[in-house]
Amino acid sequence: MPPQAEIERLILATWRVEQPRLMTSLSRMLRDVPVAEDFTQDALVAALQHWPSTGVPDNPGAWLMATAKRRAFDHLRQRRMIARKHGLIAGDMEREQQAMPDPDAALDDEIGDEMLRLVFTACHPLLSREARAALALRMICGLTTAEIARAFLLSDATVAQRIVRAKRTLSEAGLHYETPRGEQLSVRLASVCEVVYLVFNEGYVAAHGDDWHRPQLCNEALRMGRVLTALAPQQPETHGLLALMELNASRMAARVDARGAPVLLMDQNRALWDQLQISRGLRALARARALGGTGFYALQAAIVACHAQARGREDTDWRRIAALYDELARLVSSPVIELNRAVAIGMAEGAGAGLAIVERIAESGALNTYHLLSSVRGDFLFKLGRHCEARAAFEQAAGLAGNRREAEFLLRRAAEAAAAASP
Numbered sequence: 553m554p555p556q557a558e559i560e561r562l563i564l565a566t567w568r569v570e571q572p573r574l575m576t577s578l579s580r581m582l583r584d585v586p587v588a589e590d591f592t593q594d595a596l597v598a599a600l601q602h603w604p605s606t607g608v609p610d611n612p613g614a615w616l617m618a619t620a621k622r623r624a625f626d627h628l629r630q631r632r633m634i635a636r637k638h639g640l641i642a643g644d645m646e647r648e649q650q651a652m653p654d655p656d657a658a659l660d661d662e663i664g665d666e667m668l669r670l671v672f673t674a675c676h677p678l679l680s681r682e683a684r685a686a687l688a689l690r691m692i693c694g695l696t697t698a699e700i701a702r703a704f705l706l707s708d709a710t711v712a713q714r715i716v717r718a719k720r721t722l723s724e725a726g727l728h729y730e731t732p733r734g735e736q737l738s739v740r741l742a743s744v745c746e747v748v749y750l751v752f753n754e755g756y757v758a759a760h761g762d763d764w765h766r767p768q769l770c771n772e773a774l775r776m777g778r779v780l781t782a783l784a785p786q787q788p789e790t791h792g793l794l795a796l797m798e799l800n801a802s803r804m805a806a807r808v809d810a811r812g813a814p815v816l817l818m819d820q821n822r823a824l825w826d827q828l829q830i831s832r833g834l835r836a837l838a839r840a841r842a843l844g845g846t847g848f849y850a851l852q853a854a855i856v857a858c859h860a861q862a863r864g865r866e867d868t869d870w871r872r873i874a875a876l877y878d879e880l881a882r883l884v885s886s887p888v889i890e891l892n893r894a895v896a897i898g899m900a901e902g903a904g905a906g907l908a909i910v911e912r913i914a915e916s917g918a919l920n921t922y923h924l925l926s927s928v929r930g931d932f933l934f935k936l937g938r939h940c941e942a943r944a945a946f947e948q949a950a951g952l953a954g955n956r957r958e959a960e961f962l963l964r965r966a967a968e969a970a971a972a973a974s975p
Contacts, residue, residue, distance in 0.1 A: 556604045562612075563599050569768065570613045571596075571694040574620050576666040582624060585673055586719045589691045591627070595620035668744070668776045668783075672732055674718075675743035678725055683718040684740075688747040690715050695754055702954065703750045705888070705922060741784055745793050748776045749849065752797050757955070764814045764957040770801050781836070788845030791836045795853035798833030799860050802826040814961045818865045830860045851880045870900035887918035895928055903935040923952035927962060930969070939973035942966075 571592060578588035595616045609615040674688035682704070689695040689703070690711075701711045732740055755769025777794040784790045806824035809815055837857055840850040855876045862868040877893035890913055898906020910929045919925040930945030946966035953959040 559604050566612045567596050568694055570616050576670050578624055579670050586723045591620045591624040594623050668779050671744050671747050672740050675740045677739055678721055679718050683714045684743045685746050686711055686714045687718040699754055748773050762956050764808050788840045788843035789847045789849050791840035792845045792850030792853050795833045795836035796849050798829050799856040802829035814957055851876055870896055874900045887913055898932055903932045907932040923949045934969055939969045943969035
């Protein structure tokens with residue numbers, strides 16, 4: 553039998569994959585998102601208790617699902633006499649133990665996608681915008697508190713408090729698993745787009761762990777994005793979001809080398825870029841533009857399209873990219889957008905111009921714990937021949953990075969700077 557530490561790693565890896573499926577299944581049966589999460593967590597605790605001694609099941613995902621459903625069913629059976637509806641749901645669950653879920657069950661659902669419907673439920677207007685996204689990312693999409701904190705550039709404690717308060721609000725309000733329709737659907741759309749966007753970003757550059765990216769999360773976000781465009785076909789930002797994800801995802805095969813180490817955009821083998829996915833992304837961007845799309849996602853998609861349409865790194869229109877970042881910065885005040893704009897300015901006008909913007913961001917203190925600020929600063933310093941300062945910046949960035957692959961990459965950059973500084 554494998555050592556306990558190895559089994560625990562396997563359990564957590566399995567949990568990352570299966571947790572969203574458990575949540576959607578239990579939420580559909582229980583009609584209560586916070587209660588569904590309780591039993592989903594119970595299944596994880598049961599695995600941690602039993603698998604080290606009994607061994608890992610042949611089908612660990614099915615084991616987790618059966619355990620969660622069994623505990624939820626017992627809970628409802630105990631409460632059957634309290635409310636007739638609980639008894640009816642329990643009966644439905646008992647029958648589901650004997651058969652696979654009916655694939656036609658969602659045909660009358662305006663959303664038609666269990667995971668996305670659950671995200672809409674978590675994005676209820678009773679919650680603040682920040683709380684909606686944090687709750688959905690934690691409970692439904694399986695991101696850790698640390699990963700969510702990274703996405704919002706907040707502390708773990710702040711995010712944890714938001715999630716606890718959001719769950720309490722939903723429970724106290726008696727809100728159940730539901731499909732919003734009409735105007736209520738429109739009210740929640742922006743929050744749902746934000747959740748899908750953040751899920752994709754976590755898959756594209758993982759905040760923690762040993763892998764540079766998590767393709768499963770990217771694929772899940774893409775699937776939800778495609779459903780969103782069908783759900784809100786006249787909303788330019790749904791098409792802009794889909795375009796942004798498709799165009800970024802087209803580079804997945806080129807973003808890591810054979811050892812799994814990161815490969816920066818300008819060093820990627822463009823022959824590995826997925827041309828079919830680029831075409832899909834460009835079509836979605838064209839649709840967003842036809843609908844008047846000049847919003848957050850459409851502008852970012854237009855930036856990524858500049859890279860996708862360039863024949864080679866030397867053909868990239870950095871002045872166009874910088875101009876698009878100017879538009880984006882006017883639309884959304886964000887130090888991260890300003891940092892990305894600095895990169896574009898540095899490529900268009902020289903490292904000195906980019907570094908000046910980075911130094912202003914650093915002086916503001918807005919991104920003091922954000923590793924990419926030090927990483928970008930190190931890159932500009934290296935290009936300017938200030939190798940000792942570049943080394944210090946890369947080492948600082950490595951210390952702040954939560955992902956092992958990213959930290960190793962930054963330490964290699966620090967070593968290059970040190971070698972260049974040697975007489």
